[in-house]
Amino acid sequence: MPESVISRFAPSPTGRLHLGHAASALRAHDFVRARGGRFLLRIEDIDPVRCRPEHVAGIIEDLRWLGIGWDEEPVFQSHRLPLYAAALDRLSAAGLAYPCFCTRARIAAEIAASAAAPHGPDGPLYPGTCRALTGAERAARIAAGEAHAWRLDVAKAAAVAGPLHWRDATAGEIAATPEIHGDIVLARKDAPTSYHLAVTVDDAAQAISDVVRGEDLFAATHVHRLLQALLGLPTPAYHHHALLTDANGERLAKRAGSPTLASMRDDGMDSEKLVARLRTQIVMPAQAGISGARDGA
Numbered sequence: 001m002p003e004s005v006i007s008r009f010a011p012s013p014t015g016r017l018h019l020g021h022a023a024s025a026l027r028a029h030d031f032v033r034a035r036g037g038r039f040l041l042r043i044e045d046i047d048p049v050r051c052r053p054e055h056v057a058g059i060i061e062d063l064r065w066l067g068i069g070w071d072e073e074p075v076f077q078s079h080r081l082p083l084y085a086a087a088l089d090r091l092s093a094a095g096l097a098y099p100c101f102c103t104r105a106r107i108a109a110e111i112a113a114s115a116a117a118p119h120g121p122d123g124p125l126y127p128g129t130c131r132a133l134t135g136a137e138r139a140a141r142i143a144a145g146e147a148h149a150w151r152l153d154v155a156k157a158a159a160v161a162g163p164l165h166w167r168d169a170t171a172g173e174i175a176a177t178p179e180i181h182g183d184i185v186l187a188r189k190d191a192p193t194s195y196h197l198a199v200t201v202d203d204a205a206q207a208i209s210d211v212v213r214g215e216d217l218f219a220a221t222h223v224h225r226l227l228q229a230l231l232g233l234p235t236p237a238y239h240h241h242a243l244l245t246d247a248n249g250e251r252l253a254k255r256a257g258s259p260t261l262a263s264m265r266d267d268g269m270d271s272e273k274l275v276a277r278l279r280t281q282i283v284m285p286a287q288a289g290i291s292g293a294r295d296g297a
């Protein structure tokens with residue numbers, strides 16, 4: 001019997017939701033509802049500075065206004081830190097993670113000083129400074145209480161994992177190239193995990209069969225696939241969708257000053273009409289049958 005289709009909406013409560021979020025939540029929600037599956041809400045609140053409880057309440061209010069319901073109690077990443085710590089320990093014990101003591105300023109200076117700093121999808125790559133520290137140097141600096149992040153030694157990790165693939169419903173079979181991101185952060189100085197580690201652990205813990213999210217996270221999936229392999233976790237099917245843009249072709253991102261759902265509601269907008277309009281703009285992958293739900297053993 002096939003396992004059920006499970007997807008999620010995973011907003012970070014750093015501000016109010018806007019139309020782009022609504023479209024993304026609707027896609028994941030409708031994908032699941034069309035297949036009789038389960039839709040989950042996960043609050044990605046690992047950033048202690050930018051995440052606010054009032055934004056969590058706002059997210060819930062906005063989703064309810066849109067008529068989007070979820071099937072289990074929302075999961076908060078801030079309640080799950082020991083799980084991410086355990087995953088980090090595992091990577092560290094395998095010699096694939098190292099402490100990084102660099103400040104942002106130091107990284108920027110090193111990049112500026114280098115003749116040809118390699119760039120990844122999110123900008124210049126970490127130059128690998130702390131990768132070169134000896135075990136004794138690391139231990140001494142940690143013992144001295146020096147603030148540090150943890151980074152993945154991506155070249156070593158990719159070599160250990162061997163060739164990896166993942167499947168995107170639109171783009172098809174993709175060979176994973178996590179090294180394009182360099183040595184990504186696994187745990188931040190100010191938070192005991194990172195987006196990449198937490199999302200990988202949680203998608204597996206919540207048995208997510210289908211990740212439906214914006215194409216701005218397409219490149220991140222290369223890292224998620226690598227972390228899945230290293231941690232022995234399953235790989236969901238991915239459905240990266242185009243992002244909503246305004247009349248000028250500008251992405252409706254939180255920072256672009258686009259109207260929030262709350263302001264639309266305050267202006268008297270009819271949510272049913274809004275949802276109907278968003279749905280006409282949402283074209284899910286032609287392969288309606290594609291899903292990551294695997295046949296159970």
Ligand code: GLU
Binds near residue numbers: 010011012212213
């Ligand atoms: N929390 C992420 C965001 O708000 C989305 C994570 C995901 O869907 O994988 O951009």
